[in-house]
Amino acid sequence: DTTNALDALSQEGLSVEPVQHEKEAGGSGGRTWEMVGGGGGEKQRRRKKGRSRIVSLEEEDDETEGAEENESGGGCGSERQREHPFIVTVPGEVARGKKNGLDYLFHLYEQCHDFLIQVQNIAKERGEKCPTKVTNQVFRFAKKSGASYINKPKMRHYVHCYALHCLDEEASNALRRSFKERGENVGAWRQACYKPLVIIAARQGWDIDAIFNAHPRLSIWYVPTKIRQLCHAERSNATASSSVTGGATDHLLF
Amino acid sequence: DTTNALDALSQEGLSVEPVQHEKEAGGSGGRTWEMVGGGGGEKQRRRKKGRSRIVSLEEEDDETEGAEENESGGGCGSERQREHPFIVTVPGEVARGKKNGLDYLFHLYEQCHDFLIQVQNIAKERGEKCPTKVTNQVFRFAKKSGASYINKPKMRHYVHCYALHCLDEEASNALRRSFKERGENVGAWRQACYKPLVIIAARQGWDIDAIFNAHPRLSIWYVPTKIRQLCHAERSNATASSSVTGGATDHLLF
């Protein structure tokens, strides 16, 4: 499988941010990213969790710009960790700087699939109820397995983007190229993933649940509420239009 | 369909029981079934809910033994209503007295199926998530539709009995005849339904979920925890036995 190869696409290391509970501590109140490890003697910093550094399963690191602060155990140990934010990358592109690319995003969905299969195997062995979808139980298992970078809000947020990637990789790739070229941010790209999905649904009788269920990798994900609503609204719109105009003027509601 | 014909199998009317909140009110403290409508002047009776009399969809009543107390609107209106308890009946038999038979029990499962289909149709129309099982939502819908005699604990309690009825009606009928003949109560019959189900599962690779899902009427019901556990325990037992004895001494764990 492709697990290890794709893991190399993630920027190594979690983002490291100081936790400040006193608003006035930093003076400017803005981002204090660069203060970590060298900062002054602010009080009120607290360690919230033990540091866990588990993003990459391999140790290769050809992206050693600057001193990755969280590599050295130094500093006062008071940082809160998050994954690097996503940026729009084209297929095969590795994100530079403290960013993660979209190949890595999609790879997280594959990892969840693997965790689901493990949970299913355990359930079968024990004669317990066997989940067919990525449930809370699976997210809990992933976390317990060390994949602390996987969480439910993130995965749910981008499900429809992954759906487009699964259902029409060409269209998905084209969208990525276009949005990267125009310098759009991840949020704009994410929004733009809805429209092609709705068009796919239109072609297949508007049954987005059937479309998800028919795809082996997509079937384990709950259909996001928003894409379901868009399909429904667009179908109503299409039906109304076609009943008046004979179907010539259908226009997406976006 | 058979809805109306089968409804006639239910004993008409709900059980009517006085609600006593003061333990000492009745003197004997026992059942006060016959006191309704003619009772003395006990205080502390309270109406808990409006009376709803909706068990039968037809009005035919060829079982008019005694005066059905809850037919007349008389009395002080302080009764709490329940369905008549089930008794073991043979196929086609109508329960006598204030009892309901097993054909009626199984018919409730078919009614739930109908309610599920209605809920599904509404969900599809609205573009909402569409349940594939009899969920809380379906029970709520049934109640709202006037089927107050359908409730979750009851339906869940007898699911495995219905499963046997669906999967091997001959075996189910034979069991009913045997338990009626021996004068066993419903609880004993219910317990006895587990064993033939486990034997069916054994024949089909122990996958009780697959067995439920493969059957069109059964697939809408969650597999009861207990039958899942029995299948698992029995499979482990069978595997252990066969690995030692070559499979000649398998014996059910009941």
Next chain:
DNA sequence: AGAAGGACCAGTGGTCCGTA
């Protein structure tokens, strides 16, 4: 401002146990 994710909340599956 754009974005990651802890944590909350309404409604679920499951069934106990107060009731008669």
Next chain:
DNA sequence: AGAAGGACCAGTGGTCCGTA
């Protein structure tokens, strides 16, 4: 005692919003 079902509870799907 045998049995029906109101009502509770732990853990769910869903996503908001406090955080940086």
